[in-house]
Amino acid sequence: MVKTLLTALTTSLLLLSFTAFSAPKSELWAYWNSSNEANLQNVSHQSWQAFLDKYLVVDGDNTLIRYVRVSQNDKQQLKSYLSELASIDPRTLNKAEQYAYWVNLYNAITVELILDNYPVKSITKLGGLFSFGPWGDDVITITGQTLTLNDIEHRILRPIWNDPRTHYAVNCASLGCPNLQSQAFTSANTEALLERAANTFINSKKGVDINGDKATLSSIYDWFAKDFEAQGGIIAHMAKYNPKLTEFDGTIDYDYNWDLNKK
Template identity: 25%
Template sequence: MKKTINTLLILLLAGTSPLSVAGEENIPEPFRGDDPNSTLEVAYDDLNALLSSYVTVSGWSTREKAPRPDAGVGTRLKTRINRLTAQEGNRFYFKGASEKDLIAEFISDIRASLEMLPAEVPLRLLNKNEQLAYWLNLYNFTLLDEMMKVYPKHNLLRVLDYGDDDSIMAQKLLNVAGVPLSLDDIQFTILKEKYFGNPLIIYGLWQGNIGGPSLRSTAYTGKTVWRKLEDNAGEFINSNRGTYFDGEVSALYERNMPFFDNDQAKLISHLMDYLQGDMFDEYANRDDVEFEMEDWTLAALIGEGRKYGRSAATNGAAMLDAVVATQPGEAFGDTVAIQNYLAEDNIMKTPVNFRFSEAQLEILQKLRTKHEVSMGRVEVTDLDEEEATEDKKQNN
């Protein structure tokens, strides 16, 4: 009678060394290392289906102030806006997304799928650009999922609440490869350490508010991640959200000073690399800055905020709705595309198969086996006693 051995661990006395993880001692072990020669590419078609349908791209800022909001008919109350920043930055169509359970479900499924991926595919099998794209996408969709729960609240000051242990940024919202993670963990431990504090990283981390970097209309990918971060940096720095007269810069930089070695001179040098026009001259001879530029308003389409009165919106800022209202949502056929993703049920059940081509899956299987060997153990399941004995003889 055969006895089933559920799990046999074969300890290897010799084998290839694990990939180098020098300088990553503070990063949780499952996220250390990379393969610079890896050609594996993670697919984000589901993210693109959502983002292309619900993100409105505003383009670079003209630095013009938004018109003053008018009170609606039958009221003297006005909607409060920051006129310097109200027309800047990309916007997410929260109203349209919140009205469809399908979309909220889709966002949550994407988040969960991304969260599960490193448990199936060790991140060290990917190159650093692919890893960076993964972390940025996970961070942004986690926050987007949380913002969907916050909506229709529009003031995010107490939601983000930087530095507070109860902040949405500090809470352990994720469990990735068995490691509880907060958004702050991703930003200030994993990304800062792995990418040597490169300040471009901060422009890929959406904060949910108008005053932060823009949420892009496409997902980050390994091939284009640095190009997109450069674009986000240029757009943000050359907007009132990022820089203004008299050395006033975004409060975002105060939070991210560790990326500049807590040195204002390095921050100013970084800003000078991207500033254009008159603002370049404004900062050319500055020795310090003030972290004064803030807008904690949810980065929703203009006009989604609280309205007073019963008349149709007539002020200039609200009239922008007429321009963008036909862009997101059903105009792009998002419902059909997203229904197809959910109907296939691939996102949650088989995140690996969903995010890699057949050819890459074959390569990935070989790499995973090699990875297990290099880590000093191979797991073999459901061997009967005779097979296990024979296997042991072959390994002696």
């Protein structure tokens, strides 16, 4: 009886944690909302690019990471890259450089978390006892401010740029997630990468799978529906990249695969 009650309590807490994760609000952390548009500095993401070139592979609709093959030296290089980013005050950069900085930081931290805990079946297994994943954990300190992955995505990227394509840029190390891009983001390639990522995801079955009068959409569109309102809603946004959705008038449900994006 006691074991049953504990199991039920644990399940309930995990469900609450999942609910908190599934629809975090876009709430600006004003501290980070400044820039120097006159600054022409380009932050180097070559170390991150070298990691992607070596360990990212394409497999059908997915890009996967060869976590098991990452050498100790390359793990250290990844940590050094994150330390280099942490030594920069991103507020001194122009907005285009900032966007690339935050996206690459988010994605590199996520990969590091998996490597530090590998083997693991899903990123949702990380974090505290009653946490659904590590998104609320402190992961890096920049200019004396301690940040979580949730801070980077939901308090910086989403509210400052108000671009729903950000959901295709940040990667949660899961098969259901929009793919980790094979190129590091830079101020020069961000627009092209965002368009490519949106187009690829929306035209894959993990973005939308249409069977007759039923469409199964990624749960991203359920969790963050508000982010797409300015573009006329989810379907209007998706139809820009997948014209088949323009005339769709059936039922919609949502799904997401939390299995690790491993090769």
